[in-house]
Amino acid sequence: MAKTRTHLAELDPVWSRITREAEEAVRDEPLLGGLVHGCILHHATLEAALAYRMAQKLASGEMSEQLIREIADEAYRSDPSLGAAARADIVAVFDRDPACHRFIQPLLFFKGFQAVEAYRVGHWLWQQGRRDLAYMIQMRISEMFGVDIHPAARIGKGIMIDHAHSIVIGETAVVGDNVSMLHSVTLGGTGKEEEDRHPKIGDGVLIGAGAKVLGNIKVGCCSRIAAGSVVLHEVPPATTVAGVPAKIVGEAGCDQPSLSMDQMVQGCGGSKD
Structure with missing residues (x-):
């Protein structure tokens, strides 16, 4: 197990740290076990965890959690730069926000990070010519997070939006x-x-x-x-x-x-x- 974790850390140090912090969080606060397992520990990659979290937050009676998750999974499979940008964003939030003490916090709790990662999926849809679906994602981001980013906007990596209201x-x-x-x-x-x-x-x-x-x-x-x-x-x-x-x-x-x-x-x- 130790050897496997070392290999994982070498391949993806951000995801390795997130999973380690998630295990510590469950030990420290068992009442959050369902949330932490569902959002992090049940997934093999950061991309899968991001797709799950996005689906949880943006699902509504108009679009199911399963459908949003399938869209996000497709985006992450098709464009590896989305996952790379998410990792840079997590590190950016940790480095610049004094209220962020662990890598798991943006993924679980920070709406600025969550809104930006959902925007990235919407932007991917826009680039694919799936404009109405991109607008749908934009609308849900605005409704859920109070953040309105047009899916055609171009945003780089290593982005930190503090408070994000x-x-x-x-x-x-x-x-x-x-x-x-x-x-x-x-x-x-x-x-x-x-x-x-x-x-x-x-x-x-x-x-x-x-x-x-x-x-x-x-x-x-x-x-x-x-x-x-x-x-x-x-x-x-x-x-x-x-x-x-x-x-x-x-x-x-x-x-x-x-x-x-x-x-x-x-x-x-x-x-x-």
């Missing part, structure tokens, strides 16, 4: 890798135009709570948008913007704002132990 990401929005955002962020348009109309967020950007980024504008890599800001113009890389409307107030303060999660205008330090 009232997040809106529009149809032509692009979000790079290793982006962090807090609740009530909007990546929206500015009117009724139908073409490319939503923001393009670079890698490593930190977007504070309640910030609105509107229009087909670029937010440069490793920049910071202060909480409550309304961004209407391009943001250069490695800068901090704040205000309504947002203006440049300084440099980003560090190489990776989205990793440090420092939202103070002065400085950009600190990390999770």
Whole structure:
């Protein structure tokens, strides 16, 4: 058994850690045994666990749990990048959210992570031309999590959405890798135009709570948008913007704002132990 676990850890260290933490959680709190076994320990892979959890959360009288699970299983089988992105997202949440102490927490409890992984399946459906089904998934994500991400939006890996209440990401929005955002962020348009109309967020950007980024504008890599800001113009890389409307107030303060999660205008330090 020890040899098997060592081999598993080498092949998939994220899933190996999740299963180990799940076993510890059952020992510590037996009343959660049904949840933990059903969501994690009954599955052989992270992808299978994600499909099961998504089906549990999004099922309704309009679409059964079994059907949603089959759709998600198909997506994960067809596109290995979905599972790779989920692993990067789990590590991102653990590294950046001080309230996250174990890898199992995003999978079991954090609606920001769950919404993003469900969006990824909806985006896969969109790319397959199955638009109505993608819209169905979008609707259920919005109803269950309070997160509205258009399935056509393009979102990178290593994403952390903290609290994840009232997040809106529009149809032509692009979000790079290793982006962090807090609740009530909007990546929206500015009117009724139908073409490319939503923001393009670079890698490593930190977007504070309640910030609105509107229009087909670029937010440069490793920049910071202060909480409550309304961004209407391009943001250069490695800068901090704040205000309504947002203006440049300084440099980003560090190489990776989205990793440090420092939202103070002065400085950009600190990390999770």
